[in-house]
Amino acid sequence: MTSKEQILKKIEILITNHFDSPKKAFAFFDEDGDKKLSKSEIKNLLQEAEISGFIRGIVASKLIDGYDTDGDKQISWSEFKIAIEEISL
Template identity: 70%
Template sequence: MGKKEEILNKIQILITNHFSTPEEAFAFFDNNADGKLAKNEIVKLLKEAEISGFIRGIVASKLIEGYDEDGDELIDWEEFKLAINEISQD
């Protein structure tokens, strides 16, 4: 299992173990309730998923780069769902 898969697996475990639904997880980490996750909110999610502090910022940037389809440097609900669906298929 590569680094990306390990990180996505930890995120899946966090969501599965601590939230009833992916929507609940998204809302929990959306601190300002704007319907989007900014980099700092994604870093918080990664911290909760026990991703090493050393790489959290890099991983957050890569997640935004990989899933931000509209180019606003934020992850909205639809983009988050795409990521969750990818995690679920592995």
């Protein structure tokens, strides 16, 4: 099974190699422009980061559970920044 560190590393590589900044990556995956990433938008990000389809839904749920501080079951820009800061350590 893929470890949390491997998944986070793939996300870091995706953002670093394909976007000028984490903010631009967030905006790209925020397909409906509501300034939040839904579970399906996070799954799209994970697909682009080459996370296996089998575990993509599980990982999206875990990311929401781990970083959704306001309890709306979505990831806001401020919550995304916290995740990115952890990845970059």
